[in-house]
Amino acid sequence: MQLLRKIAFPFSLVYALVVYLRNYLFKIGVLSSTSFKTTTICVGNLSAGGTGKTPMIELLISGLEQQYKIAVLSRGYGRKSKGLLLANINTTVEELGDEPYQIYKKYPAITMVVDGNRRRGITAIEQEVKPDVILLDDAYQHRKVKPTFNILLTAYSNLYVDDWYLPTGNLRDAKNQAKRANVIIVTKCPESINEVERSKIEVKLKPSKNQRLIFASLTYNLELKGYKTPLFLSSLKGKKVTLVTGIANPDPLIAFLKEQNIVFEHLAYNDHHFFTEAEIKTFAAKEFVLTTEKDFVRLKGKVSNLCYIEVQHKLLNNENETLLTAIRTVIK
Numbered sequence: 001m002q003l004l005r006k007i008a009f010p011f012s013l014v015y016a017l018v019v020y021l022r023n024y025l026f027k028i029g030v031l032s033s034t035s036f037k038t039t040t041i042c043v044g045n046l047s048a049g050g051t052g053k054t055p056m057i058e059l060l061i062s063g064l065e066q067q068y069k070i071a072v073l074s075r076g077y078g079r080k081s082k083g084l085l086l087a088n089i090n091t092t093v094e095e096l097g098d099e100p101y102q103i104y105k106k107y108p109a110i111t112m113v114v115d116g117n118r119r120r121g122i123t124a125i126e127q128e129v130k131p132d133v134i135l136l137d138d139a140y141q142h143r144k145v146k147p148t149f150n151i152l153l154t155a156y157s158n159l160y161v162d163d164w165y166l167p168t169g170n171l172r173d174a175k176n177q178a179k180r181a182n183v184i185i186v187t188k189c190p191e192s193i194n195e196v197e198r199s200k201i202e203v204k205l206k207p208s209k210n211q212r213l214i215f216a217s218l219t220y221n222l223e224l225k226g227y228k229t230p231l232f233l234s235s236l237k238g239k240k241v242t243l244v245t246g247i248a249n250p251d252p253l254i255a256f257l258k259e260q261n262i263v264f265e266h267l268a269y270n271d272h273h274f275f276t277e278a279e280i281k282t283f284a285a286k287e288f289v290l291t292t293e294k295d296f297v298r299l300k301g302k303v304s305n306l307c308y309i310e311v312q313h314k315l316l317n318n319e320n321e322t323l324l325t326a327i328r329t330v331i332k
Helices: 002-007 009-028 053-064 098-106 118-128 175-180 195-205 251-259 277-284 293-299 320-328
Strands: 039-045 070-074 111-114 133-137 149-155 183-187 212-220 241-245 264-268 288-292 306-309 311-315
Touching: 002 009, 039 053, 053 070, 053 098, 053 133, 053 149, 053 311, 053 320, 070 098, 070 118, 098 111, 098 133, 098 293, 111 118, 118 133, 149 175, 149 320, 183 195, 183 311, 183 320, 195 212, 212 251, 212 320, 241 251, 241 293, 288 293, 293 306, 311 320
Parallel strands: 039 133, 039 149, 070 111, 070 133, 149 183, 183 212, 241 264, 241 288, 288 306
Antiparallel strands: 212 311
């Protein structure tokens, strides 16, 4: 794979040129961005996948749902439906996509809409739902919408400033577009990250004076979910555990399980992978299957010996309220 990425370097130069040209056309007004009456909060990244957008959306919902009527708009990547879809209790994971389905099942009081056309999606939400705030999932590079507030995520292990353009690297937007962010969050940091290392990262990212830089780590719930009986991670020690992942970057989870002295085999699949009947049959034959919450929604009811480990962002230095307060100030 690394060899193929190097061979593809000329294509990455073409990709970079197209990205820069597109952003320039938006800058000079040849391409237009639409602002909306409803407050829109965008959560996204410059690199493809693996920064923790879904847990960040969930963090915002948890912090805002008691005060505001919330709608979430997602593209619904990997879904088997087309066009605009408003979720209801009968909507399936295949129709909605795994991440929107995960969010909707966890927070059924919100409005969940999927549509690749963000302007059409927001217009429909404003007409049909009239929420106080719309959370835009993975919409940073969708310049046709001008959000009220931008949250840019970048992973500690692969900062956007160290990345390169697709297909050689993972960048899908220009590095200089970070300037559009109101808040930059470095995700998946070790909890032990010290002030010296934070300062080094700040020097690399060079946030402007009006941008807030926040550091976050991942926390895993030691009480496993989705199993037929209550179960804690420690009870897996000594069992034959199979870890099944269909996410962009399973490395933090793998590292955490090893820290907890869990011995496991790992069956890794591409992000948003919809499992085949043959794969499900393989999982069913395993003694115990551990997976992520996103994968669980695609496997629920198909594998009996299955549970998932829940993950959340932990904003370091107790910055949760700092972030939420900044958002509350822009909600009309």
